[in-house]
Amino acid sequence: MLNDWVVAPTCLPTVLRRCHACASERFRANGKFRVNANHKLLDAWLLVLCTACGDTAKLTVWERMHVRSVRPELLDRLHGNDPGLAAELLQDPAVRRRNRIALDWDGAWRLDTGGSGHLDHEVIDVSVRFAAPIPVRPVRLIAEGCGLSRAQVERLITEGKLVSAVRLSGRLTGDFTFTLKR
Numbered sequence: 620m621l622n623d624w625v626v627a628p629t630c631l632p633t634v635l636r637r638c639h640a641c642a643s644e645r646f647r648a649n650g651k652f653r654v655n656a657n658h659k660l661l662d663a664w665l666l667v668l669c670t671a672c673g674d675t676a677k678l679t680v681w682e683r684m685h686v687r688s689v690r691p692e693l694l695d696r697l698h699g700n701d702p703g704l705a706a707e708l709l710q711d712p713a714v715r716r717r718n719r720i721a722l723d724w725d726g727a728w729r730l731d732t733g734g735s736g737h738l739d740h741e742v743i744d745v746s747v748r749f750a751a752p753i754p755v756r757p758v759r760l761i762a763e764g765c766g767l768s769r770a771q772v773e774r775l776i777t778e779g780k781l782v783s784a785v786r787l788s789g790r791l792t793g794d795f796t797f798t799l800k801r
Contacts, residue, residue, distance in 0.1 A: 621746055625730070626749045628724075628727055629727055633725075641671050643671035645670040648667045649668065661684045663681050663697055749792060756790055781800075
């Protein structure tokens with residue numbers, strides 16, 4: 620029997636960027652946007668707040684975009700301060716590169732295993748699905764989902780009792796499956 624686990628975001632990740640006011644390096648995105656029009660050209664920013672001093676920084680979404688090239692529903696989402704759009708933009712590699720930021724997902728996701736009824740089986744087949752591209756170590760997910768320590772999971776991998784088609788070391792952001800033999 621295949622068990623389905625889901626890794627889902629619980630809030631927006633922390634933005635890692637240096638604050639010009641206090642030299643802190645952590646910002647919190649609250650889903651607020653600023654849109655500025657200069658004749659027929661638009662600028663849009665995602666606003667983030669420094670976790671230490673509360674200073675606001677702007678992450679550039681776009682600059683000098685002609686108003687006709689912006690989809691009306693996207694403009695409505697910006698004006699409506701859509702938190703879903705903020706999440707999409709923070710995960711966009713182009714936005715992260717343009718603004719020279721990184722994301723910290725610690726405490727911003729949860730693992731839904733669908734209950735612990737599968738833990739007493741001799742062989743467990745699990746399909747892990749990511750609701751958003753959250754970089755997480757598979758060893759951490761397996762340890763949390765099976766109620767094991769990370770060292771125990773590492774030992775199971777070494778012994779060949781935990782197998783997967785993907786490499787279980789490092790971080791993953793995409794779906795994978797694994798089999799655990801007790």
